[in-house]
Each structure stands twice: as C-alpha cells, then as structure tokens.
Amino acid sequence: MHSLSDYDFTLPPELIAQFPLSERSASRLLHVDDMSFTDRQFTDVVDLLSPGDLLVFNDTRVLKARFFGVKATGGKVEVLVERVIDNRTVHAQVRASKSPPTGTQIRLAEAFDVTVGERVGEFFTLVFPSDVFELIEAHGRLPLPPYIAHTADAFDETRYQTVYAKQPGAVAAPTAGLHFDLELLERLRQKGVNFAYVTLHVGAGTFQPVRKENLAEHKMHTEWYTIAVETVEAVRATKTAGGNVVAVGTTSLRALESASQSGELQAGGADTALFITPGYHFKTVDRLITNFHLPKSTLLMLVSAFAGYEVMKSAYAHAIAQKYRFFSYGDAMLLTYRKK
The missing domain is CATH 3.40.1780.10 (QueA-like)
Incomplete structure (x- = not known):
C-alpha cells in the first residue's frame, strides 16, 4: 500500500x-x-x-527542549531544540513573526542569550553561552507532543x-x-x-x-x-x-x-x-x-x-x-x- x-x-x-x-x-x-x-x-x-x-x-x-524568549527587537520567539551538535551548539526550530537574522541574539527563558548562526534546512543554528545540556535542564520546558493539550508539569x-x-x-x-x-x-x-x-x-x-x-x-x-x-x-x-x-x-x-x-x-x-x-x-x-x-x-x-x-x-x-x-x-x- x-x-x-x-x-x-x-x-x-x-x-x-x-x-x-x-x-x-x-x-x-x-x-x-x-x-x-x-x-x-x-x-x-x-x-x-x-x-x-x-x-x-x-x-x-x-531534553527540556522548548524555550520561550525575545529577540533584540522585543519580538516574541518560541524555540524547540531539535538536535545538540556539540556542548555549545544546537539546531532548532525557531518560531517568530520574522526569522531572526544570522548574528543576532535571542534571550531565552529570561535567563541567557543565544546567538543565531546559519540556517540548516528548516532549522537554525543556535550558539549557547555555556554548556548546552546544563542550560537546557535548568531553564527549558519539556516538549509534550502537539496532540496533548496541557502544559507539561512535574508529573x-x-x-x-x-x-x-x-x-x-x-x-x-x-x-x-x-x-x-x-x-x-x-x-x-x-x-x-x-x-x-x-x-x-x-x-x-x-x-x-x-x-x-x-x-x-x-x-x-x-x-x-x-x-x-x-x-x-x-x-x-x-x-x-x-x-x-x-x-x-x-x-x-x-x-x-x-x-x-x-x-x-x-x-x-x-x-x-x-x-x-x-x-x-x-x-x-x-x-x-x-x-x-x-x-x-x-x-x-x-x-x-x-x-x-x-x-x-x-x-x-x-x-x-x-x-x-x-x-x-x-x-x-x-x-x-x-x-x-
């Protein structure tokens, strides 16, 4: 079939x-x-x-791969980390009213800034200021599937x-x-x-x-x-x-x-x-x-x-x-x- x-x-x-x-x-x-x-x-x-x-x-x-943040212009952004490339770099989906240009920064979770790198297909390269896994665990949110209606909680x-x-x-x-x-x-x-x-x-x-x-x-x-x-x-x-x-x-x-x-x-x-x-x-x-x-x-x-x-x-x-x-x-x- x-x-x-x-x-x-x-x-x-x-x-x-x-x-x-x-x-x-x-x-x-x-x-x-x-x-x-x-x-x-x-x-x-x-x-x-x-x-x-x-x-x-x-x-x-x-991973707690979902983040909410703001661009330098003040525009709201949602980021979903797709893949960790190394301890400072990820590929991510970035949802925003306008795509952030290469070299600009996005502030995530009101906690730290990432730098936007080159596009890789549908994904953006994001460079983290320190260890990716530590920042994701400390500040990210669990990304439940799209068909689950509630926001992820401790359970x-x-x-x-x-x-x-x-x-x-x-x-x-x-x-x-x-x-x-x-x-x-x-x-x-x-x-x-x-x-x-x-x-x-x-x-x-x-x-x-x-x-x-x-x-x-x-x-x-x-x-x-x-x-x-x-x-x-x-x-x-x-x-x-x-x-x-x-x-x-x-x-x-x-x-x-x-x-x-x-x-x-x-x-x-x-x-x-x-x-x-x-x-x-x-x-x-x-x-x-x-x-x-x-x-x-x-x-x-x-x-x-x-x-x-x-x-x-x-x-x-x-x-x-x-x-x-x-x-x-x-x-x-x-x-x-x-x-x-």
Whole structure:
C-alpha cells in the first residue's frame, strides 16, 4: 500500500490519552497474532515472552527542549531544540513573526542569550553561552507532543521519560518504553528475558504529517542513532540460540534495521532516514512492542510493513471499538513480524 489515504482512519478524540496512568505498567496490551486479537494487560508481556528472548530498549533521554524568549527587537520567539551538535551548539526550530537574522541574539527563558548562526534546512543554528545540556535542564520546558493539550508539569517530567533513560538528546520520548517500571523489568529478568540498548534521539519530525499522496515522494526526517558492540553481540547470541529479538518501540526498531542494511547488524552510529513501508524485508527484529500511532503517519506505515497492512487495519478497528487509549500516553500492542 503506497498511497497516503490508505493509512487514514477516524479516531474519536476522547481516545487520545491526555495524561499518563497513575502506574506505568497499568496500561492495556493488545496482543496481535496475525488476525487474532487478544485484549490483555501490559504486565502480561512477561507471559508472552520466552526465556532467551532479547528486549532492545532505546535509552535516549528527553531534553527540556522548548524555550520561550525575545529577540533584540522585543519580538516574541518560541524555540524547540531539535538536535545538540556539540556542548555549545544546537539546531532548532525557531518560531517568530520574522526569522531572526544570522548574528543576532535571542534571550531565552529570561535567563541567557543565544546567538543565531546559519540556517540548516528548516532549522537554525543556535550558539549557547555555556554548556548546552546544563542550560537546557535548568531553564527549558519539556516538549509534550502537539496532540496533548496541557502544559507539561512535574508529573510529566517524570512520566514522559523511561525509567532507563540515560543518553540526553531526544525531543520526544520513545513511548513504548513508558510502560515499563522497575518491578516489571525485574520480573522479566527473573524469567530469563535478556536486555540490550540502542540510542536513537527522537526528533520533532516524528510528529510531522506526511503530505504526499504518493509515498515514494515523501522525504523522511533524519535521526541520529548509536548501537554498541555489546548490543550487536547480544542480538547475534539471541539469533543463534533461536530466541526472538523484540524491539521496544519503533525507534529501537528503526535503529536496529538502519544498522542492518548490509544484511547483518553492525555497531556504530549514523544518521538514519530509513522509511519503512509494506514490502520492506526486516533483517533483525522479530517482534515489536509499540503504541498506537497517528493516522497517515510514517509509524503506522512501519507497523503495517511489520505485521501486515490488513492485520493492522483490523487491529486498529478493534482497538477503537474496545476503547484503547491512543498515542504517547496510551496503550500498547505486541506484534510479530509477518514474513512474506
């Protein structure tokens, strides 16, 4: 299916989760096994995985990447850091009545000034006066997704972050991982399920809609990923022993598959603009834990490539009928790769 309209569906607004549940692992889990759909609790994932399986988590940490500020002229500005380039430089979206010229300064959060550098595509280069991560953590605001109506508060700052978040750099959470708490991770360890980690810094482009009806004309946003040698070794050991490589979230899957384009998973880091649509042959990932995605989104196309277009169409209809909670703070699915 390679037309945008093939990935549209009607979602009742009340099914868009606006707040996280009081407990991370209290969400629901739709177990999808071809055209069989079973309504479960997320904690049932312990029963659905086998000893020797490998869960691969994305350990990126969400930055407090949103700032409000003023230009030297007094005009209001909103800044969303997209990517940290080094400890003094970022690429960012800048919203203002007029684009700030190169060399001018913007005062952010009434706390410090950044200098505007060259444009890089749709982004501005901003030079910070001191350590980027320290200033972002001290003065920035958590950038919740555009479909969440409330302003981020202290609870969001905890819950819109996985319990294993380690590497700062994302502007959106790898949301499938939000369902895991420390108790659930320990239960999985005790069962004999193994863990490995990748880092993919999720960019704001993950929320950008696809605008081309012909998907071949869509230009995918880029994101930076890193895969350690230890993760490659864990994947190879799992495959050799006959276990399943289970990606926790589409970001973990994109990192693994991006690093597997030679046919076998390779360690290292790179930008990826991998656009996965039906017809793609998955090289590393066997199963996927993922939330429910937006209509016409690249992520809906990805899960349709993984589990089958008709399967996903029916699974989403089932989820809507059963009133599952959708998107970042919503419920999850467990999918198995439907090999062609």
